[in-house]
Amino acid sequence: MQIQDFFRYTFNGIRAQRLRSFLTTLGIAVGIGAVVLLTSLGEGLHRFVLAEFTQFGTNLIAINPGKVTTHGVSGALLSNVRPLTIEDTAILKQLPQILDVVSVVQGNGAIKAGGRQRRATIYGVDASAARVWKFAVAAGRFLPDDPPRSARSFVVLGSKVRQELFGSNQALGMRIRIGGELFRVIGSMESKGQMLGFDLDDAVYIPAAKAMALFNRESLMEIDLLHTAGSSSSVVAEKVRKALQARHGKEDFTITTQEKMLEILGGVLNTLTIAVGALGGISLLVGGVGILTIMSITVNERTGEIGLLRAMGVEQSQILTLFLGEAVLLAAIGGLAGLGLGVGGSWLFSLAVPALPAHISWTYVASAELLAAFVGLLAGVLPARRAARLHPVEALRAE
Amino acid sequence: MQIRDILSFSLLAATANRGRTLLMLLAMAIAVSSVVVLISLGDSARHYVIDQFSTLGTNLLIVLPGRSETTGGPPPLLGATPRDLTLADAMALNRARTVRRITPIIAGSAPISVRSLEREMLVLGSTSELYEIRHLALSQGSFLPPGEPTRAEAVCVIGQKGKKELFGNQPAIGRWLRIGDRRFRVIGVLSSSGVSLGEDLGEVVIIPVAAAQALFNTSSLFRILVEATSPEGIEQTRKSILDTIRVRHEGEDDITVITQDAVLTTFDRIFKALTLSVAGIAAISLVVAGIMIMNVMLVAVSNRRAEIGLLKALGASRTQILGLFLTESTILSSIGAGIGLVLALLGMRLAAFLFPQFPLQLAPWSSAISLGVALITGVVFGVLPARRAADLEPAFALMRR
């Protein structure tokens, strides 16, 4: 049989029962559409979260005091008997391959300017914070590179705090009160938006030593460092570990590399995407049962035709291919329609929720289409085999 | 026509073609069982988390230092504040009428050692009230003694797992251990209450709050736990806590009070939303199963034209034919849903057997859901075929053999 004749014949079978074929393909289409849409959403979420995390750069390493991994909370949250200090920061800065180091103290307090007050997050950091965290200054400048222990009382405002305290008035050069102490505003930041629920704009940045005095503590909560782009973060992390261990005598800190975190995060998000895709796959399974049903009905109804074909000298294997072809064609058409549904759905979703753009992963799309054809093949095997094995005489009698 | 007759006639018609019927039931069962299983899993997870959270205490309020003005954002769980929450603040809260008991908490991490063995553990500085407020249980010894919270007695209560790691199978009561550079005598061992919301009480050492202040060299509290006298008193307590602290902090509102209720409600909402969306995704398969039922019913209608013509000739009205075919599709979807429900039940039983630590069970309203789903699917996807049947011209339907 010529290949085009084969296609014409199978296609004819599908067209002869328009409504039935439409509904069968619709079943597969809904299944494939669900898989494509869901994996697109998963992929979109994946990218969204990774983008949130990498907005501070990818060559970051964070050091927290204490080895408190079992409790699942950061060491910075808790009191600690062996703290990280500003001096640790200074030592780390001298290590090779390290571009910048930031001491971090974080807290919460009231910020007063004139008659207004706002409670916001207070970050105690170094001048290097703007470089390490890739902050952009909207007006003025970031904290100056003062000696860490004797930094001047300067403050840089997050965009929301600036807006709340000063509105459209000039903020630069003004004096504000943070926890009873006076600070001079030397700059304000561009809006960074939210990261995982934390409003980065509702914050002020002051020198780390000042924050430690303000919060009445002697230790840092975190040290962030930026290493050179070419160097491996695990190698750098190892050097940091050695240097700190030499100073503290023990490994009483936790090092988290951005790379490792992204790896873990990526793993989790991939699992999520696959899990959600698998949920959609249930529909595909049901659609497969649908093809199986319809194909067995078709074989039943066309018993006479099969007898005729056999009488005209068509081989069993050809009958098998004909009916298998019909099943696969049904599934493939359904798959294509499903792609349309899924891609259209993702597009609509992106329109509705621009913050979380669905991302169509063509690998998933291609595998979904292949899966559809495979489902058709699988569902077609039983009915097609029954068709091929029909006895020609019996089959003809059915007419 | 009598209801019984409609049912038996349709049942007979629905099951006349065994292979086809089985496949349809299979499709429906897959769809229904996946929806029911996912709802049940979500529901079990919700119960688990809420139960866990409820064991933290009853009528509980948590006071933390710091306050953030960003609405809808998370409370300032991290970080320090210019003005500490002090032991004196905590004691002052005791005066309110609706407060049953309070306990201050300082949390820290420190190396704990017994001879050469050393472990990094969570150290909680608290008072004897922690025992009642957190519903703790001891396996041996006694809890921190009651008395002035400012007294730094060198005693500690240790978690089950920590005890095993430091003392092995030997008795721990009366032994000394070292936290940082200080020595403490073990007076009690907690019973293994397992993990409760990430806080592993197995690896914790509880010491008097004053001792923790000295150990960590801080006067600042990490949390204050407050237990109200009654659920109705919670709101009142919250207000009086805010008022008391405001007066003590020179008119500033610089604390955050979280009520257990609010957290429970949030968890409840999150888990419900999660369950619904996962079940919703699985419900797409119901649509597919419905389409399939519609398809097969359409085939049945065209195969049974003569029968439909005959029924009309015998005086069946359009409505009767419509009813017969709708009943048939609904019977099919119902049986399928029933099988799906049984599959889901078996699946959940199996899961409960495999993971005995989680309370896995079929969601209570599963049967109602599957029944509802079956009826809706049967009717919605049965309408088109049934209308086709009802609209057949009897003369035409009978004409072909």
Add this chain to the structure above:
Amino acid sequence: MISLQNIERIFQVGDEEVHALRDVSMTATDGDHIAIMGPSGSGKSSLLNILGLLDRPDTGSYELDGVKVSELDEKEQARIRRHKIGFVFQFFHLVPRLTAFDNIALPLMLAGMKQDERQARVTAALAAFGLGNRAQHRPDQLSGGQRQRVAIARATIMQPSVILADEPTGNLDRNSGIEVVEILEELNRQGITLIMVTHDPELGRRAQRQILMVDGRIEREAEG
């Protein structure tokens, strides 16, 4: 009492209009025995379908027992079919998955009769048509003659005033055919109007009146 006035029925087949009935008028009084005869495609079955309310005429009126049934709605027509008309078909039209008993009980079931009341009537009918020991057999376990007797039992179970039979012997061997015709004639003698479509002239001659149809018209009518 049946009265057809100027009945027209046109079918659309492809692009072509087929005039199935042209200006057909006829009457039948209660207890009549009428054979409708004619070649294939002459409109015999179309006429029977109109008489049985299975089809609506395009124009013309149909009066049954003093009621203008051609103007009734679908539901009322169904009621009349149920109570006044019994059908017997060439291909029996038994529901294959139902037993002989249930096939005969179908009209009673559609009419909403309770099961215990049905029991007695169907059992009596089975006995009357010599099918007493065939109650639980399905159609494929019955002979052609038995099948047609089940069909006649079903057609008469509601005690209709008219029986419409479309080639009732067309699918039977000679002996079974004669048997079936005798049953129908016996019913006619009991007062039921019998209208039968046939192209068997011998069968036609047994009727009281013969109507010959050609090309959608009544060509001629003969008595006895």
